[in-house]
Amino acid sequence: MRSKISPAPADAALRRAAKPTIVYPASTMPKPDMAALETARHTMVKINEVVVAPRNARTFRVSRGQFFRIVSIDGPQVGDLNLWNADNLSERFFSGKTRALHATHVSAGDRLWSTVPFLRPMATITHDTLSWYGWDSDGAGIHDVIGTRCDPYTNLLLSGTRYDFCCHSNLSRALAAELKMEPCAVEHHVHDVLNVFMCTGFTKDTHQYFMKASPVRPGDFIEFFAEINLLGALSACPGGDCSMTHSSDVAACYPLKIEIFEPDRTALGTWNWPSPSEYHRRHGRSA
Ligand SMILES: [Zn+2]
Numbered sequence: 414m415r416s417k418i419s420p421a422p423a424d425a426a427l428r429r430a431a432k433p434t435i436v437y438p439a440s441t442m443p444k445p446d447m448a449a450l451e452t453a454r455h456t457m458v459k460i461n462e463v464v465v466a467p468r469n470a471r472t473f474r475v476s477r478g479q480f481f482r483i484v485s486i487d488g489p490q491v492g493d494l495n496l497w498n499a500d501n502l503s504e505r506f507f508s509g510k511t512r513a514l515h516a517t518h519v520s521a522g523d524r525l526w527s528t529v530p531f532l533r534p535m536a537t538i539t540h541d542t543l544s545w546y547g548w549d550s551d552g553a554g555i556h557d558v559i560g561t562r563c564d565p566y567t568n569l570l571l572s573g574t575r576y577d578f579c580c581h582s583n584l585s586r587a588l589a590a591e592l593k594m595e596p597c598a599v600e601h602h603v604h605d606v607l608n609v610f611m612c613t614g615f616t617k618d619t620h621q622y623f624m625k626a627s628p629v630r631p632g633d634f635i636e637f638f639a640e641i642n643l644l645g646a647l648s649a650c651p652g653g654d655c656s657m658t659h660s661s662d663v664a665a666c667y668p669l670k671i672e673i674f675e676p677d678r679t680a681l682g683t684w685n686w687p688s689p690s691e692y693h694r695r696h697g698r699s700a
Contacts, residue, residue: 437514445537447522449682450638454480454539456677463673465492467666470583470648472591473673474499475639478681480539480674483609483647484634488667489627489654492609492647493562493580495588496525496535497602499642504531504689508558508605518554518613520544525607525637530694533687535643540636543610546628553614553625556635560613560622562606563650568660576651576660580606583648591644609635609647609669611655626656634672640687647671 422428457480465471467490475481483492498504507528515523520541524534543555564581568574584603585596592599610629615622652659653666 442514445522445524445534445638446682446684447537447539449680449684450537450539453676453680454636454638454674456680457674458676459672460675461673463671465647465649465669465671467649467653467668468578468583468651468662470580470587470646471671472587472644472646473671475643475645475673477639477642477686478676478678478684479639480636480676481639481645482540482634482636482670482672482674484670484672485610485629485631486668486670487631488665489610489629490667490669491611491627491629491650491652491655492669493584493606493650494609495584495604495606495646497644498527498531498535499644502602502644504528504535505602505604506535506607507532508561508607511607512558515558516554517559517615518557519607520556524640527641529690530692531689533689534640536637536639538635539638540634542633543629543635546612549612551614551623551625552617553612553623555610555612555628557608557611557613558605559615560606560608560611562603562648563652563659565660572660578651578662579660580648580650584646587646587648591646603646606648611650613655624652624655627654629654645671 463471463473496506504527507526511526521538525536527535546555562581563579585600588599589596610627612627613624649669653664
């Protein structure tokens with residue numbers, strides 16, 4: 414892909430031999446009490462469910478302390494998830510920082526972090542029936558925070574065609590219905606997603622983002638604990654299992670189900686509800 418390669422300096426090998434350092438070591442991160450969450454999830458009772466039709470999106474609300482699942486039904490299907498603070502849409506899921514803090518793909522024990530200046534866990538992943546997958550021989554994993562979401566702008570740029578049911582459009586329509594506004598008036602709230610059930614990685618030779626058929630099967634689910642009041646939106650991606658193509662009506666697509674659960678709150682004990690970051694926000698300017 415690169416059109417011109419510069420000549421290597423004499424000490425190129427030495428420079429390349431520098432040892433990698435984990436940018437944000439896991440040991441420095443505040444850890445959720447997974448034992449308490451495990452106890453609580455065994456007490457939970459389903460209180461609501463929402464089915465997302467293929468090539469469409471739906472919103473859902475989850476109160477702080479509730480659990481929610483995204484469940485595969487009918488056939489292998491990838492979902493694009495957006496999360497907002499239900500009380501303030503300017504606080505939303507921060508895919509890039511979640512990737513930096515955890516990894517390119519997330520699973521049980523990882524948390525979904527919110528944008529600055531809030532930067533707090535919005536949700537903690539409490540169960541993942543696909544955690545057995547790990548990393549395959551292509552370097553791929555499940556539930557990525559690498560991709561952005563399929564969108565009609567990139568599709569027009571690359572294919573010259575207009576397609577209206579990309580995840581960005583689906584999420585925009587769903588949020589517009591929730592807020593009783595037009596999609597174009599709310600699409601700036603739509604943000605980089607958690608690619609639920611999506612199997613992705615970077616090619617070893619060119620480091621390009623790739624996708625392959627999701628191993629998800631009906632009955633599989635990923636489960637979250639809501640750390641704050643959440644407004645969520647989930648799109649059933651037009652790519653289906655994302656084995657071949659997206660941004661069109663070509664792939665076989667299936668619905669996804671969102672299930673919301675209420676636990677016995679006493680099982681949570683004195684849960685440490687996350688507050689927005691306490692950074693003073695002066696950014697070097699004297700007060
Ligand atoms: Zn999509």
